[in-house]
Amino acid sequence: MYKLLSGLRIVEGAAFVAAPSCALHCAQMGAEVIRFDMIGGGPDYHRWPRSPNGPSFYWEGLNKGKKSIAIDLSRSEGRELAVSIATAPGEGAGLFVTNYPVSGFLSHENLAKHRSDIITVRIMGWADGSSAVDYTVNSAIGIPSMTGPESMGDVPVNHVLPAWDLATGTYAAFALLAAERNRRMTGKGEEVRVPLGDVAATSLGHLGQVAEVFVSGEDRPRMGNDLFGALGRDFRTRDNRRVMIVALTKRHWSDLVKALGLREEITAIEAELGVDLASDEGLRFEHRDRLNPLLIAAIEARTLAELERAFEGTGVCWGPYNTLKEAIAAGEPFGTDGRLFDMVEHPSRNRYPTPGAAATLPSQTRLPPVPSGGLGANTDEVLAVVLGLSAAEIGKLHDAGIVAGPAPAGA
Incomplete structure (x- = not known):
């Protein structure tokens, strides 16, 4: 108070x-x-x-x-x-x-x-x-x-x-x-x-959703746990923990690619598509079907502890899925x-x-x-x-x- x-x-x-x-x-x-x-x-x-x-x-x-x-x-x-x-x-x-x-x-x-x-x-x-x-x-x-x-x-x-x-x-x-x-x-x-x-x-209206539907004439479709308009979704680790990872900014994306060791694969996709995926979150959303399999494989190869070490000190935006009981027990x-x-x-x-x-x-x-x-x-x-x-x-x-x-x- x-x-x-x-x-x-x-x-x-x-x-x-x-x-x-x-x-x-x-x-x-x-x-x-x-x-x-x-x-x-x-x-x-x-x-x-x-x-x-x-x-x-x-x-x-x-x-x-x-x-x-x-x-x-x-x-x-x-x-x-x-x-x-x-x-x-x-x-x-x-x-x-x-x-x-x-x-x-x-x-x-x-x-x-x-x-x-x-x-x-x-x-x-x-x-x-x-x-x-x-x-x-x-x-x-x-x-x-x-x-x-x-x-x-x-x-x-x-x-x-x-x-x-x-x-x-x-x-x-x-x-x-x-x-x-x-x-x-x-x-x-x-x-x-x-x-x-x-x-x-x-x-x-403030979030642009009214304009989106009014102009397009179409409702926004369901996307499960995918984030609309950017790259983001849930992933499962090798020890069967789920994490949420979101890449909204250039730093989010660049640090994620570096931490997971995916620079070579991402560069190849960018060359094939003629895009710079770091420049626009919308491009990462549009091409998520190409990107998500790479992320899934990289994350499934790591335990949660290994993922934490890989992301430590980076600008990666992520977090584990917890129940409320687990979150309270974790403290902050x-x-x-x-x-x-x-x-x-x-x-x-x-x-x-x-x-x-x-x-x-x-x-x-x-x-x-x-x-x-x-x-x-x-x-x-x-x-x-x-x-x-x-x-x-x-x-x-x-x-x-x-x-x-x-x-x-x-x-």
């Missing part, structure tokens, strides 16, 4: 990945983030993966460093309380992140009635307000049709990483800070809508030396490697990640500090069941 965003208070009313990750990024840069949660937890409170004793590792992971107030949002009094927290006064406050629908009690229009300069960052599925998650966005824009081996035919292949959720959360954090900067200059709040579908569509980047991860005790009573901010600021002091306090852990603090309620007023809210305190440890 860092302290760059100290002085900002962000209120989060959200579940699942994109919106909570947006506020998480801000919390890990020093913002105060307050979640309002349903009493007993929202739809993602028990989501997998879960601890052997029950609590969700998923929920703990996305809510590190955040404060939680538990409210009965099914009642009008609870909804009014949530609005009051989101719109509470303060120069660095009035920042709200949500994936609730555009209309309803958390609409920007309703919030702005209570605080005219509020900034609402609303994560959505599709821009028209209809529901979508990462998997349905991917299926709609064609990603599963270009993923996997050619032998799959027209059978879609889903991606296990929720890439659009993560990209949307990151983009939403950027948009939130851009809107906050604008408010500092103009005094005006606004709503920022960030649909997963829009992030996915614009990303494909999962090492608990405080660079990215620290060993932290969580409300689930589990102690495990826990990440802080992904960015490293060498000039700043990096603080260890702060775990979630747990559902409702900060109910009384938020009511007293943010809303200025007295102990008696807070007690009445508890008695009426409008709010609740911390959930039992491990629940």
Whole structure:
């Protein structure tokens, strides 16, 4: 964690990945983030993966460093309380992140009635307000049709990483800070809508894939583990380990050829084809059917250890295939030396490697990640500090069941 965003208070009313990750990024840069949660937890409170004793590792992971107030949002009094927290006064406050629908009690229009300069960052599925998650966005824009081996035919292949959720959360954090900067200059709040579908569509446009299909009239075909547009794929070593090798740059390619002792064979192919394979990654892609057999043979002749020695000190871009368990055991980047991860005790009573901010600021002091306090852990603090309620007023809210305190440890 860092302290760059100290002085900002962000209120989060959200579940699942994109919106909570947006506020998480801000919390890990020093913002105060307050979640309002349903009493007993929202739809993602028990989501997998879960601890052997029950609590969700998923929920703990996305809510590190955040404060939680538990409210009965099914009642009008609870909804009014949530609005009051989101719109509470303060120069660095009035920042709200949500994936609730555009209309309803958390609409920007309703919030702005209570605080005219509020900034609402609303994560959505599709821009028209209809529901979508990462998997349905991917299926709609064609990603599963270009993923996997050619032998799959027209059978879609889903991606296990929720890439659009993560990209949307990151983009939403950027948009939130851009809107906050604008408010500092103009005094005006606004709503920022960030649909997963829009992030996915614009990303494909930025990468040239929309232009590719629009101009050619053809979809990109499946290529299995081959990298589109450059030389790259998986290879198997003599001791039956798989490695990924990619040659994007001239140095990647030249050092790979030298390390594997293939200069003579490559020179012969270049002379035959009349090309300079080091000059253009696209040429290496076009002629991969000639190049890959040479690489396969050279790599199959070596063990993983021999390959490591051959590539040591070179510019070859490569890496072994690991399971996550193997990668964690190997250490970096999962090492608990405080660079990215620290060993932290969580409300689930589990102690495990826990990440802080992904960015490293060498000039700043990096603080260890702060775990979630747990559902409702900060109910009384938020009511007293943010809303200025007295102990008696807070007690009445508890008695009426409008709010609740911390959930039992491990629940």
